[in-house]
Amino acid sequence: MATPLFPIIAEEITSKGYMRLDRYMALALGHPQHGYYMSGRSFGLEGDFITAPEISQMFGELIGLWSLDQLHRQNVMKEAGFFELGPGRGTLMADAIRAITPFIQDHGGAMPIHMPIHMMEMSPALKQQQAKALHPQPVIHHNDLDNLPPMPLIFIANEFFDALPIRQFIKQDKGWRERVVAMAGGKLTLTTITTNDAPPEDQTPIGNVYEIAPQLPAIVAKISRHIQQYGGAALIIDYGKSNPIGDSLQAVHNHKPVDILDSPGKADLSAWVDFSAIQTAAADMRILGTRDQGDFLKSLGLYQRAEQLSADADPKTRRMIAAAVDRLSSPAQMGRVFQTMAILPPDAKGDVAGFLP
Ligand code: SAH
Numbered sequence: 190m191a192t193p194l195f196p197i198i199a200e201e202i203t204s205k206g207y208m209r210l211d212r213y214m215a216l217a218l219g220h221p222q223h224g225y226y227m228s229g230r231s232f233g234l235e236g237d238f239i240t241a242p243e244i245s246q247m248f249g250e251l252i253g254l255w256s257l258d259q260l261h262r263q264n265v266m267k268e269a270g271f272f273e274l275g276p277g278r279g280t281l282m283a284d285a286i287r288a289i290t291p292f293i294q295d296h297g298g299a300m301p302i303h304m305p306i307h308m309m310e311m312s313p314a315l316k317q318q319q320a321k322a323l324h325p326q327p328v329i330h331h332n333d334l335d336n337l338p339p340m341p342l343i344f345i346a347n348e349f350f351d352a353l354p355i356r357q358f359i360k361q362d363k364g365w366r367e368r369v370v371a372m373a374g375g376k377l378t379l380t381t382i383t384t385n386d387a388p389p390e391d392q393t394p395i396g397n398v399y400e401i402a403p404q405l406p407a408i409v410a411k412i413s414r415h416i417q418q419y420g421g422a423a424l425i426i427d428y429g430k431s432n433p434i435g436d437s438l439q440a441v442h443n444h445k446p447v448d449i450l451d452s453p454g455k456a457d458l459s460a461w462v463d464f465s466a467i468q469t470a471a472a473d474m475r476i477l478g479t480r481d482q483g484d485f486l487k488s489l490g491l492y493q494r495a496e497q498l499s500a501d502a503d504p505k506t507r508r509m510i511a512a513a514v515d516r517l518s519s520p521a522q523m524g525r526v527f528q529t530m531a532i533l534p535p536d537a538k539g540d541v542a543g544f545l546p
Contacts, residue, residue: 192223192452192453192454192455193222193223193454194216194217194220194223194224194453194454195377195453195454197216197220197223198213198216198370198377198453199372199377202370202371202372202377203372206371207369207370207371207380207382208369208370208371209356209367209369209370210354210355210356210357210368210369210370210438211354211355211356211402211403212354213354213370213453214354214355214438214458214460215354216453216454217453217454217456217458218352218354218457218458219311219312220454223454224312224454225454225455225456225457225458226311226312226314226315226352227312227313227314228314229312229314229315229317229318230314232277232278237441237442237443237444237456237457238441238444238457239444240277240347240348241281241347241348241426241482241517241523241527242277242280242281242284242347243277243278243280244513244516244517245510245513245514245516245517246280246284247284247486247491247494247495247498247510247513247514247517248281248284248486248517249280249281249282249283249284249285249288250284250285250287250288250494251288251486251489251490251491251494252281252284252285252345252347252424253284253285253286253287253288253289254288254289254489254490254542255424255489255542255543256271256285256289256343256345256422256424257289257292257293258542259343259421259422259533259541259542260341260343260421262537262539263341263420263421263422263534263537265341265420265421266293266302267302268340268341269304269340269341269342269343269420269421270304270305270306270307270338270340270341270342270343271285271304271305271306271307271342271343271345272307272308272309272331272337272342272343272344272345273306273307273308273309273344273345273346274308274309274344274345274346274349274408275309275310275346275347275348275349275352276308276310276315276319277315277318277319277348278315278318278319278322279308279318279319279320279321279322279323279328280322281345281347282306282308282319282322282323282345283322283323285345286304286306286323286326305327305329305338305340306323306326306327306328306329307328307329307330307331307337307338307342308328308329308330308331309330309331309332309333309334310330310331310332311332316328316330334408334411334412334415335411337411337415339419340419341416341419341420341421342415342416342419342421343421343422343423343424344412344415344416344421344422344423344424344532345423345424346423346424346425346426346427347426347427348426348427348428348459349425349427350402350405350408350425350427350462350467351427351428351459351460351461351462352458352459353402353404353405353408353460354402354403354404355400355401355402355403355438355460356368356386356400356401356403357398357399357400357436357438358384358386358387358388358398358399358400358401359381359396359397359398359399360393360394360395360396360397360398360399361381361395361396362395364387364390365384365387365388365390365399366381366382366383366384367381367382367383367384367386368380368381368398369381369382370450376450377450377453378450379450388401388433393434397434397435398434398435398436399433399434400433400434400435400436400437400438400460400461400463401433401463401466402460402462402463402466405463405466405467405470406466406469406470407470408470409466409467409470409471409532410470410471412471412532413470413471413473413474413532416474416532416533416534417473417474417534417535420534421534422531422532422533422534422537423531423532424529424530424531425462425464425467425529425530425531425532426482426485426527426528426529427461427462427527427528428459428461428462428526428527428528429461429462429463429464429479429526429527429528430461430462430463430464431463431464431465431479432463432465433463433465433466435461437460437461438458438459438460439458439459439460440452440456440457440458441456441457441459442455442456442457462528464478464479464528464530467530467532468530471532473535474532474533474534474535475532475533475534475535475536475537476530476531476532476533477530477531477532477533477541477544478528478529478530478531478544479528479529479530480528480529480530480543480544481520481524481525481527481528481529482517482518482523482524482525482527482528482529483517483518483519483520483523483524483525484524485529485543485544486517486518486524486543487518488542488543488544488545489542489543491514491517491518492514495510495511495513495514498510499511529543531543531544
């Protein structure tokens, strides 16, 4: 499809010979005018795909309570804040704050505790939607992780890491080559080039694909360092795999899979998150998980919350709540492909909600 981004990509390929996949993905998602996320119309029923917080308020509520529990255990509730990465429409945070407000306001009859809300977002349109979703609470927006507020933070990342640009290497009979985008007959096509960044040579069979997200280690390291210094925790939820192997790059348009080269800037691109890379980057921290999203939500009280909401609901709403529980937690739906991982201070002791057997 000749999208507005296509000629920009084509020109760069013509002048340089090829484009690396991470560059292609970064442009397709984040080009300041024509990137996929710039329209702000991606999520929900009318968008291209639906995420867990858009399926049900229960998702954000349970994560809010998880956060509160962590802050209580670390005894830092009065000075802590939230930091969400890639908050989309802001739905998760709005649900989380609504769920925990009664608890932070009832704190021994004292003044309500004020928890500042920080968000990292690259799309101006989504920044606006996030501010609106949280109104009247102010949102402090960031473009990167370089100016984190000096306080304990709960970092939340739902379907953020899967949007990080990836590189792909493919094992061929003469060794590893890198997969890149080229032009053929006026169209985008995939090809391979020799590489100096080959993955560590191993027993991988010919034809296997090896994926890395070059930005991931620095992001996880910055978050980890902050938690180590100030306290808090990180909760990461995403389509997950446990190693770098496998071609997981996918494109979705109007709820349907499409070719990754088909409509740059008009389709969502994502890749499964290699949780082993997160674990490596957070090696000196206390790490919980990965755990299936379904088990995580159930152990936080998904069923109980659904029952509560159903009690006063009409039959149609009850059916919707039951369907949402199924969609979020059943292994055949989002319950198993989505994985959760928590990063805590190295010296954090005791059980962690959501990760109990
Ligand atoms: N968490 C939301 C949205 C997931 S989509 C939900 O669950 O509904 C991915 C989000 O990450 C979008 O808000 C997108 O604009 C943002 N994003 C992706 N890459 C980013 C980057 N490098 N920096 C900042 N935000 C990014």
